[in-house]
Amino acid sequence: MNRFFLFLFSYGLCVITMSHLVLYLNYRALGYSWEVVFRHIFSTIDFKVMLASLAVLLLTVSGRGPLRLPSGKE
Numbered sequence: 035m036n037r038f039f040l041f042l043f044s045y046g047l048c049v050i051t052m053s054h055l056v057l058y059l060n061y062r063a064l065g066y067s068w069e070v071v072f073r074h075i076f077s078t079i080d081f082k083v084m085l086a087s088l089a090v091l092l093l094t095v096s097g098r099g100p101l102r103l104p105s106g107k108e
Contacts, residue, residue, distance in 0.1 A: 037094050044090040051084040 058078070061071045075081055 037099070040090065041094045044087040044094065047087040048084060048091060051080045051087065054080045055084065
């Protein structure tokens with residue numbers, strides 16, 4: 035159950051931070067070059083949180099689970 039909640043939490047963080055990063059692309063409409071826009075995106079904390087949440091997602095999905103479900107009966 036903990037892996038499920040960790041997955042949901044990291045997925046939520048990933049969606050929120052990616053939507054913020056897409057909003058930063060509006061700087062292109064203000065006349066900034068692609069290089070300046072991407073340099074700004076890579077320097078924000080949102081980008082670092084997105085990378086961390088993607089790493090947690092990858093670990094929760096590809097990580098090995100228990101061999102059998104805990105049933106309470108032995």
